[in-house]
Amino acid sequence: MxxxxxxxxxxxSEGHPDKVADQISDAVVDLFLSKDPEARIACETLTTTQRVVLAGEIRCKGVFENGEWAPGAEEEIERVVRQTVKEIGYEQSGFHWETLEFQNYLHGQSPEIAQGVDASGNKDEGAGDQGIMFGFACDETPDLMPxxxxxxxxxxxxxxxxxxxxxxxxxxxxxxxxxxxxxxxxxxxxxxxxxxxxxxxxxxxxxxxxxxxxxxxxxxxxxxxxxxxxxxxxxxxxxxxxxxxxxGPDGDAGLTGRKIIVDTYGGAAPHGGGAFSGKDPTKVDRSAAYVTRYLAKNIVAAGLASRCTIQLAYAIGVAEPLSLYVDTHGTGSGDDAQLEEAVRQVAAEKLGGLTPRGIRIGLHLNKPIYRKTAAYGHFGRKPDGDLFPWERTDLVDALKAATGG
Missing domain, CATH: 3.30.300.10 (GMP Synthetase; Chain A, domain 3)
Known part of the structure; x- marks a missing residue:
């Protein structure tokens, strides 16, 4: 190094057009999870001059079932969107929470995706998509962030x-x-x-x-x-x-998921390419990125390394990760291969494993906690009640015990 x-x-900032889109998408995620903790959401948002457009796929009991919206559901979505824009602070002629034009193109989740993700019989809940996810921590700041x-x-x-x-x-x-x-x-x-x-x-x-x-x-x-x-x-x-x-959106169009480096580690660590906002926690783009940060942060907090990168990989519809990789960049107190085994052991004991179900249950992710993540970074934040559970450092003792550190 x-x-x-x-x-x-x-x-x-939260008023950047892409971040406006991220916050709207996550406000929609929170709305659906508040109605149905098992809801499936993939909500994309476009913001531009005096306009917000939603698109994507959902499944939510009591809100969208059998291809139909429940009475009043679409109006509630629009209220949430407008309230989000209002809280950000947009009351300008080119983008105003009260007068902007709103369009909703959300529709039902593909049954072909659902059959791979849903648990059934002896099949555990599968990953919502294939991909690679990275977590990182370092001791440059008290938040263990770059x-x-x-x-x-x-x-x-x-x-x-x-x-x-x-x-x-x-x-x-x-x-x-x-x-x-x-x-x-x-x-x-x-x-x-x-x-x-x-x-x-x-x-x-x-x-x-x-x-x-x-x-x-x-x-x-x-x-x-x-x-x-x-x-x-x-x-x-x-x-x-x-x-x-x-x-804001009057000066430049905004889209969900265009600030993935701002959302994570500012270029100081690898990124798997998947955005977070607008996705429920069965999407490992989100949940596995959170758990890798959780594990990496606890490794650094435990004094086992001053820098740590963790990678997980998944296949759509498959529960167990395809790989786990731990790299302490030459700063670790022991062997990285042994640390990988310690991470597997601690994740199994404390989270129930690194399957999508284990992650979201272990970190209590099936809650409406995501709007707060969508500006000023998903990591390096203060855990507060249900918010930012992946920022806790409650695995320190277990990791020390597992590594003999």
Whole structure:
């Protein structure tokens, strides 16, 4: 591994058009899971100027059965969509929660997919699709996340909080951030560049108002990043293109699943390619990515490695994973092959295995917990009740025992 280098990650705000789409898709997932914990959902969202379009496949008792919507179900979906847009903060002429045009093209799940996924007779519940999923953790931050991504997320969370509280009333919902850190001996030592582009009220691209906005952003960054990472040499690029008044879906179309690197590890770890938002937990794109993060985070939290990548692979309709791979990148306290066996053992004891059923039951994923995941990252978040259970570090003792660590 290189020890001295520059590395960069980006994040996007909840008002970014792709993140608007992700949040709508996950709000729909939550709605259906609140009605039927065994619901099957694959909901894609398109956002553009004054329009939201849903498409995809569902199966949900009491909501959509035998090819028919229950009375009032479509109206409830539309209310959830509009409420999601309202909570993000869009009340603009080009995208307004109350006046946007809404279209729903959700339809029933293919019976050919369902027969592979459903448990029947001696057949366990199969994976909802084939694919590879990665989890990662490192000790660069207290959240055990890559520092460049963790700080990129936190800058935008700060901007959003100040926008909603009224502390920064000149901010609008759409924003992007990017953090470049210099690493020495494998650890972040200084921020060389900070990029923040934020949608703003009219007139905040020139004169005293522009200076006010830029000063605010610098203060927000200073409140988020550790002081030792910032210096007079840190370069700031704040709204480098100039005016940013037209944003969100009015400025650019948004689609579910286009920010998979923002959602995961900011490029610091591999990605299997599958998006999370809009999918129920039988889809291993989502649930297996969560469990690999859970296992990798607990390995690092246990002090068994300072960096850990885990891969799982599945075939559609097949319950057991095809492979499990653990790599501690030369930072582990023992042999990685032995650690793989420890992971299998602990997953079997604590989760009921790494089958789709074992993961979703072991992590209690059949709940309406997904809207909160759809902005500012699925990982590195604080577990809170039912939310973000894959961020708990309650496997530490079991992993230590299994490895003799």
């Amino acid at each position: 290189r020890q001295n280098y520059l590395f960069t990650s980006e994040s996007v 520092a460049t991504l963790d700080y990129s997320h936190k800058i935008l969370e700060r901007l959003a909080a100040d926008r909603k509280s009224g502390a920064a009333p000149f901010l609008e919902p759409d924003a992007k951030s990017q953090v470049t850190l210099r690493f020495r001996d494998g650890k972040p030592v200084t921020a060389t560049a900070i990029v923040v582009s934020t949608q703003h009220a009219k007139g905040y691209d020139k004169g005293e108002k522009e200076a006010e906005l830029k000063d605010y952003v610098k203060r927000a960054v200073a409140d988020v990043l550790p002081a030792e990472l910032l210096s007079d040499a840190t370069v700031y690029h704040i709204n480098p293109t100039g005016a940013f008044e037209i944003g």
